[in-house]
Amino acid sequence: MKIRTYTGRVILYLIAACALTGCKTGNSEERIPEAPAAVTVWHSYNALAKIKFDQLVMNFNETVGMEKGIVVDSQGYGSSEELSDALYDSANEMTGSDALPNIFISYPDSAYRLNEIAPLVKMETYFTEEELAAYRKEFLEEGIWDGTDSYRMIPIAKSTELLYLNRTDWDRFAEETGASMELLRTWEGLSKAASMYYDWSQGKAFLGINSYNDFAVLSAAQAGEEPYDEKGGFHYSRETAKRAWDAYYVPHIQGWYRSSVYNQDGIKSGNLIAYIGSSAGASFFPEEVIVNDHETYPVECEVLPYPVFKDGGNYMTQRGANLAVFESDPVHEAAAVEFLKWITAPEQNVKFAVSTGYLPVQNKALDSAELVVEYVEEENNPEAVKLGMKAAIKAMESGIFYSRKPFKGSYERNAVFSESLADRTSRDIMELEASGADYDDKLHKFLSEENFEAWYQSLLIEMDGGANEQKD
Numbered sequence: 001m002k003i004r005t006y007t008g009r010v011i012l013y014l015i016a017a018c019a020l021t022g023c024k025t026g027n028s029e030e031r032i033p034e035a036p037a038a039v040t041v042w043h044s045y046n047a048l049a050k051i052k053f054d055q056l057v058m059n060f061n062e063t064v065g066m067e068k069g070i071v072v073d074s075q076g077y078g079s080s081e082e083l084s085d086a087l088y089d090s091a092n093e094m095t096g097s098d099a100l101p102n103i104f105i106s107y108p109d110s111a112y113r114l115n116e117i118a119p120l121v122k123m124e125t126y127f128t129e130e131e132l133a134a135y136r137k138e139f140l141e142e143g144i145w146d147g148t149d150s151y152r153m154i155p156i157a158k159s160t161e162l163l164y165l166n167r168t169d170w171d172r173f174a175e176e177t178g179a180s181m182e183l184l185r186t187w188e189g190l191s192k193a194a195s196m197y198y199d200w201s202q203g204k205a206f207l208g209i210n211s212y213n214d215f216a217v218l219s220a221a222q223a224g225e226e227p228y229d230e231k232g233g234f235h236y237s238r239e240t241a242k243r244a245w246d247a248y249y250v251p252h253i254q255g256w257y258r259s260s261v262y263n264q265d266g267i268k269s270g271n272l273i274a275y276i277g278s279s280a281g282a283s284f285f286p287e288e289v290i291v292n293d294h295e296t297y298p299v300e301c302e303v304l305p306y307p308v309f310k311d312g313g314n315y316m317t318q319r320g321a322n323l324a325v326f327e328s329d330p331v332h333e334a335a336a337v338e339f340l341k342w343i344t345a346p347e348q349n350v351k352f353a354v355s356t357g358y359l360p361v362q363n364k365a366l367d368s369a370e371l372v373v374e375y376v377e378e379e380n381n382p383e384a385v386k387l388g389m390k391a392a393i394k395a396m397e398s399g400i401f402y403s404r405k406p407f408k409g410s411y412e413r414n415a416v417f418s419e420s421l422a423d424r425t426s427r428d429i430m431e432l433e434a435s436g437a438d439y440d441d442k443l444h445k446f447l448s449e450e451n452f453e454a455w456y457q458s459l460l461i462e463m464d465g466g467a468n469e470q471k472d
Helices: 010-021 047-062 064-068 080-091 108-115 129-133 137-143 167-177 181-185 187-200 213-222 238-253 264-269 279-284 330-344 346-355 369-378 383-398 410-433 436-446 449-464
Strands: 037-043 070-076 103-106 161-166 207-209 274-278 288-290 296-298 301-304 322-325
Touching (some): 037 330, 047 064, 047 330, 064 070, 108 322, 137 322, 161 167, 181 301, 213 410, 238 449, 264 274, 274 279, 322 330, 410 449
Parallel strands (some): 037 070, 037 103, 207 274
Antiparallel strands (some): 103 322
């Protein structure tokens, strides 16, 4: 569902801005002739993030926009998927679709396929080299496509995946079993800890994973492989696939992991003591475990870096959308970019990012962990948010943000790749739970090498019609 924000004062802003300024843009070499520029932005922020974003839009209109003759009108959608579909329909001029906005928030795969239909502005047209260099390199590189040096997106706020732990119950478990926190650094150690916990707790799951989407491609990167070549060819070795299988499928089918959309609820109910989730969702970590209607107890939160494979690359997830601008005319393009520069400048960006649990995007802000944490404190965030922000910044010191390169068809193919193992896991768990007296035999079958090989071959066929390069 799309949500239109305030528009009633747009005309007043336009009239006042034109009267006051002669309608110049933020670029001293450009002028907005005769009339001021009204630009639209479509986004998919919700809840607090939407409130904060809309406040920034209003702030821009009442200050820089008023001065320079620019008015921004924002329109929100319920989810990134809904926004992506709406943009795609508008780009294809589908019946009933709205006109394309000037600015939109997007992930690389979605922006790439849009660019094939409705070209996007090359940001170096309006940004100087110094201005572009101000952004964290890995964040900015998400907007470079097709082997060119052109930037078609500017980052606005980023997040990464972290491991959240109920430290209260972990300490009790560790004291009785000797489990070390070091186990939680790697996928192999995490699986071992989960197995120990399953036995110690008499059958409780240890971990939930909020999003499989990043695990698929990141497992390959950590193992030293790039699953896609420059032309989009899929290359996923049997060895790497088996490591991913052992890290995800095996613990789930054994009952050591149990993942859902909101694994924070598993912490709250005491059915999990850890989950992997976004740094932007730290505020949802519960402060207590509810045993039943009459019994609760407080828990402390511990936040750790995203796990890596033993001897693998220290890659971490890079999440969070970017801003892009559709080509139109120099007046509206310049006005749109003026807003992009303003909203991603540290003065605005740190407050927006931190208040919503995201990381700011410019080096000036990221290099000052004290400044970021200070804003976290000012926002009166829950303790988990403070810990999450500190953990994310610390992880950045040694970790490498992984950037997926979009290519023709990557939007659709990444959906297949990211869902294949998760779907196989869910299907087999359902079959196992319904197996009754045949449970042990069915479990043995699912854990067999033959079952892995069947999934691996089906993935190759799904991804490339069976014409993939197989590396042994």
